Each structure stands twice: as structure tokens, then as C-alpha cells.
Amino acid sequence: MALTHTRGSEAERSASLPDAVPEAVPDRPVAHSAVVAGLEPVAPTDAEAPSAVRTRRWTARPLGVGVVGLWLSVIVLLPLAALAATSLEGGAGGFVAAVSEPGARAALWVTVWVSAVVAVLNAVMGTLIAWVLVRDEFPGKRVVNALIDLPFALPTIVASIVLLSLYGPSSPVGIHLNATQPGLLVALAFVTLPFVVRSVQPVLLELDRDVEEAAASLGASNRTTFRRVVLPTLAPAILGGAGLAFARAIGEYGSVVLIGGNIPKKTQVASQYIQQQVETDQPVNAAAVSVVLLLIAFATLFVLRWAAGRGRAREVSS
Amino acid sequence: MITVSGARKSYGDFTALDDVSLEIPPGSLTALLGPSGSGKSTLLRAIAGLETLDSGRVAIAGVDVTGLPPQKRGIGFVFQHYAAFKHMTVRDNVAFGLTIRRKPKAQVRAKVDELLEIVGLEGFQHRYPSQLSGGQRQRMALARALAVDPEVLLLDEPFGALDAKVRADLRRWLRRLHDEVHVTTVLVTHDQEEALDVADRIAVLNKGGIEQVGNPVDLYDRPANDFVMSFLGSVARLGGLLVRPHDIELSRDRAAAVAADRSVPGSPGVIDAVVERVVRLGFEVRVELRAHTGERFAAQLTRAEADALALRPGDEVHARARQTQDVLEVDPALAI
């Protein structure tokens, strides 16, 4: 329990003021700044000043920053640092060699390609679903709305099993996506479904209908209104949701492990390749491809944050 | 009694308190009055121990509390936005300080019942703060602060978040409460009317320092300087001097005005002006004027005076000050 009291220094300060004994101070104002200046109130308000500054620590702080930092380091940072170190065990050349092995390249390519397709699919279908959920009325809408979150709540391995039961070897409808790229696609679409829906829905709810009506009153067709007015407003949310879906798909493992088939150069995704490398005791290969996956995910999230910041700036300035 | 001596506090470049010393007599209700940024809230929070002074000392009831945390200062503090414990009922809110001190249950109950009656919230004890109006929440906060029998009661803009009607009711109620309980009370406000209405002493703060301390009547009639004068009550600028609008007399007869003006010491003289607008505000009439020098000012007349003059926009009148506050020559003894 680290209460960052500033009282030690305070005691010192008062000790250095030996004559500051509270002798009866005259009730009169102390002649300080004698000049009475302008009558306008000055800028920072009383209410704002204290919060903006370090005040005494009476607030509960059961854990010091140090403990928190240590905890986060041991759980999150050190493993990733060890991973990065391992990937560079063979030097930069070793890293490049590990990543450009045919198996690794193929796995990364499949992963990025399928994830990109899934992101686009989500952008389209997610927006459409969000639209229907916000603007349409039909019985059972609330149930459908609740269902959207199911993929987030469902363990990924269960998602795999669930999809296999319909599209696997024992498919009742005769669709066999087992060990195919469309199989990967279905699995990833399943687990990333909520991202775009849940990011577009609130924006659509808050979308000012007046603006649409104004566009219509100016003679714009539905198509034009959607393209010129609605879509630009939704675009950041769609992009954000699709980006998160992409980042999630890149690293996905549980949902593709059974339906994907793990066929090298065809349906083996990066995470499966990494696992295979660990099992065949090639840690540098595994670590190097892991680092690439991490970098792709970070880059995606970074671009999203940057784009979101720019979007906000534009909205404020307009 | 609260004694603050040589208090200094700054936030980066901004000086909130600049060598402030102040004595608050026991049993008084003192208002710290000043504009935003004058340091009044910082001073109050420093007395409470919620703010640490850069230098200077604070003593409460003769005990130096400078190094003590708020828990050990024997204070009751009321916040502008109530700081109600939202997850507790009114009863639990008021009892909080006593429960913390592990007082016997029966004693707590009796004390809380008594306080709820004083603040007029009996019957609301099982409600949650969200089910109370703003005024009720603030009364609950007051009861909560009083429950621990504080040496001093500190109120930080307690009525600032309330609407005008409730505010006026509550401050009269606070005055009556103070007359009953007699706990030394310090009230921070930026509202001069509130300070004049409720406090028996006012300290006017500006830019981190105290401009004047005294009882409301003295401050209004004998302000120590232009700042105090213009902050307490409205002012008009007549011939370069600050004058209360109700001290301005208008006349259609210049000779009579000049004659009357001779008996006023330090008078700005008779100012010729043109009526621009006449505004009837219930029992009083505000006349907006423009002097020949171009200076605009307003005079405050009773209805009878205004009717006798029958002023219309465009009329020529002669203004003089019935009395002036020569703020710079005020007797220091009177300012206390």
C-alpha cells in the first residue's frame, strides 16, 4: 500500500519557517499587492485549478504505480520481449531467413489474404446488419440483436466445432468446407461478426435524420443520399470495425484449428505454422513469424487510431 | 476560530494564494467572496487540508493543523456538487462519519434522527441521493458534515449548482441554522448578494490576496478600494468616480443641482447628460444616460422620483452624486 504522501516534504518546509507561529494575526488584510487592478475576473477558475494539479493524496491508492508496472511487465512485457529476443537469436539475417522460408511465407500470405477478405465481407455485411437492426422493425429484433454478441461469448474452439457440424464431413446439407480456404473464411467471419455491427450501430442510431431529409428535399435520390451523406458519416465506424476484425483474424487460432485442416501452403494460417514450428522445436522460426504477426496487428491498430484521430479533427474543425 | 497566516500556494505559473493571512472568529459565519481565480476556494480547501500549502500555517481552535490530513482536522466540508455517496441512503450518508468512528448504533441513530430533523429531511432517510432534489441533497450533505460535530464548517460554493429560487431559500435557511448551531462557518461564494445576505463577516479576495475584511454594511458603505466597491453592489462611473447608482440624483434644473452639489465632499460635480432609455424594473426605475463627454452610466431612481421628472429618451438632465465613497481615504479602523 503506497500512499504517495507529500507530507514529509511539507513538514520540512514548515520546519524551515520557525517564526510562522500562528500569533494573533490582525484581522485586517495584509498589505500585499496594494494596487487594485482591473475589475475583470482572471482566467483560471477556483474550481478548475485544484483538479489540474497535484493535490494531496487522500484518495485510495491500494497499489503503487511501481507494483502495477511490475505486474504488467511480468505478465505482458517480458514474455513479448523474450519472444522478440528469440526471433533475433540468429541475427537480422536469421530473422529474415526464418520469415522467408516457403512455409512461413505461404502461411503469412494465406493469413493476410483471408483476413483481408473477411474484413471486406464484414464491412459490407456488418453495415447491412447494423442498418437493418437500427432502421428496420420486425418481430424478434431484440433476439437477433442479442445474438450478434454470441461469437464474442463463445469459446473459439466451440465456434470451430459448431461450424464443422454444418460444413464439415458430416454436413447434413452436403456442403464440405473442411480444409478449404472458404472454410477458413467462414470460421473467421463467424468470430469477427460483431466488430463492424457493434461499431456502426451506435453511429447509425445517432445519425441525424434531418440531414438525410435535407438531402432528399434538395432532390437527392436515395442512392445519392446514401453515397454522399450517410456513407461518409459511417465510414470511420465501418473502417474501425473492419480494422479490428482484420487484426483479430490475423491472429485467430481456435476457430480455424479444426475446420482449416492445417494443410501447408493452402489452408495453414500463420498461427498454425507457429505452433508447428514450436512442436518441431524450431523456436527461432516460431518467434520470427510471431513477431511479424504482432507487427501486422500493431500496424493495423496504429493506422486505425491515426485515422480516427484525423476523422475527429476534421469533425471539430468543420 | 481559524487562523491562517502567510499562506502561499501556486500551481505552476498561476499564483492561487499570495501571502494570505486571515483570522476567523469563533461562532462567526464568514464569507470568502471573490471572482473566479481569486483563490477563495483554494484558501478554503487549504483550511480543510484538501490542498497543501506551499508555505504558511493553518490553525483551527488554537491547534496547528498545517501538517495534519483532512481526517484529523475536525472539520465539516460541504462541496458545491454535494459529493453525495450515491450508493448509500440518506441515513447512511449522514451517519457515515459516525460509523467510521465506530460509535454505538443507538447513539448514531439518535444523532442522525436529530440532524435529519434539523435539516428538514425526516421521512427521506431511506431514499437514495438520486431520489432527492438538488436542494435536498445539499441539506443532506450539510447534515452529514455536522454529524461529526466539527470544530468548523466549511462550505465551498454550496448553493452554486442550484437554481435562483432554491438558492435564496437555502441561504436564509443556512443563516437560521447557523444561529441555532453556532459552529464557526466559512462559506465560499462568488455571489455578492449571497455574501451580504447570509454572512456576518465578509473577506473579499482578488488575485490570491485579501482586499478587505469586515461586516457587510461596512464593506458596502466604506469599501477599501475600487475593487471591493465594484464587487459588492453595482456601481456607476460619474465624472471619473465610482458611485452607487442609487446615489445619483437627476434634476432638470442645473442651478439647483449645482447648489445642492456644493455640500457633497469630493463630489465629481454636476454632469450634463441625455436620457437614452428609461427601464421600469418593478419598484425601481433605471435610467440609462449618456454624458456630454460620451461616458454612459445608469442611475437608479424610485418610481416616485422618476414620475416627478417624467423622463423621456432624448431629454436633457443634470446628474450629481448624493454622496460618494472616497474609497482611498477611508479610515482603516472602520474597515475592520
Added chain:
Amino acid sequence: MKVSTPTRLTLRVVALGYLVVLLLVPVVLILWRTFEPGVGAFLDSVRTPAAISALNLSLLIVAIVVPLNVVFGVGTALALVRGRFRGRGVLQAVVDLPFAVSPIVVGVALIMLWGVGGWFGFVERSGFKVIFGLPGMVIATLFVTLPFVVREVEPVLHEIGTEQEQAAATLGASSWQTFWRITLPAIRWGLTYGVVLTVARALGEFGAVIMVSSGFPGVSQTLTLLVHSRYLDDHNTYGAYAAATLLMGLAVVTLLLMTVLDRKRSTR
């Protein structure tokens, strides 16, 4: 934007059709396949010693991870909201990091750190089994669930501000009393929401755990590993369905709790 009825119906059919094919049919199908042989068969399948031990292990991991996440999650949130120190931005980023890391990569990273050849390999060599033991699975689960409590508690702390805590201090409460009586009750729904998310993720985590578990049935298999091994290794498709249904039941409970809590949080 007034959409004509045919367009609206088309959109509705496409959206619902997509959801039915992707979500509803597979889920209903697996329920049907699980319960087609009768509830007895399902119960038998989830009551085998391996299944019970898997359930116990999953619950044990939850029981270890949740308190740790509560303590450190609330501590981290407090530090992020109330603390003014250098490197706060870095701390923020580190908290979000687990969201961006693939579960498999988590597993690999843990092996690189705690494995025999890793930086902390001395722990393993001293005879305390981390990787391929319970500690490894716990740490992996901690990694993936770390953001939940922090991210749910943080906004609530922002919202309540410090005024109530200051009020408690002026009334004589020590900082410990203030924490227990004021801060904790104020964040309780956000905290509960975070715990529910943590439990759900801890029960459902697969990729990170499979990397650091030895995967022996009845010893080091969690429920998700059981589903995997029944399907792949034992070719016990029905058993996998049954175990998946059990997990799905837990997920639905989570979903319901989330909905209820969401309402509670907003009407607080």
C-alpha cells in the same frame, strides 16, 4: 432516407439470412446433435472422469485468475485514472497490448520466457514446472484477460471523480476505509462486468493454453482442450459436441449476465 418496402425487405432478408446461415443453423444443429440421443447421453458424456477433471481444471484456473485480475486490475485502473506520473501513456498502451496479440503468440512468448531455455528458465530447472504445468496455463490466461477489469473499471472511476472520496476524508475516513466504503461500492458494477468478461474468456481460452499445456486427459486438459482432443485425437465427435454444448451453455449464461449488468450499470 425513406427506403421503399421491397428494398427494405430485401435488406432484411439478406441480413437475417446471413445471420441464420452463419450463426443460427450451426448452433441449433450442434444442440440438436447433442441432445438427439437424449439428455442422458449428454450427461454421461460430460460426466466422464476426463470431462469432470477438465471442468475442475477450468474452474481452478478461473478461481486463481479472477482474484488476481481484480486486485491488479483495480490497482492499474486507479493508477491510470488518479496517478500523475511519467509513462502513463506507456502503461495505457501496455494494458491494451493483449487485445492485439494472437493467442498462439502469447503461448510462444511464454515458452520463450518461462521455458527451460528462456530468460526465466531457472524456475523450470529448479523443478517448479511452469510451462506444461498449471502455472503456465494460469499465466497464459492472465495475459489474455488482463485488459478486461482495467478497461471496465477505468471509465467508472473517471465518472465518479474524487469528490466523494474527498468528502469521506473530511468526515474522518482513512484512505483504506474510503476505498472499501466509497470507491469500491461505486465501481462495483463496472468491476462485476469486467469479472464476467474475465471468467468467460478464461473458460473459453484455447490457443494460448494449448501451447503451454501438456494436454494429458484427466490431468492438464481444460474444457476447451477436451473439446479439441475428443474431436481430433479420439475421433469422439459426439463427445466433442457434448463438451462444446456445455461450454456454450456457460457462454449463454455469460451473455445473459452481461445484458443484465449492462442495464444495471446504466441505471445506476
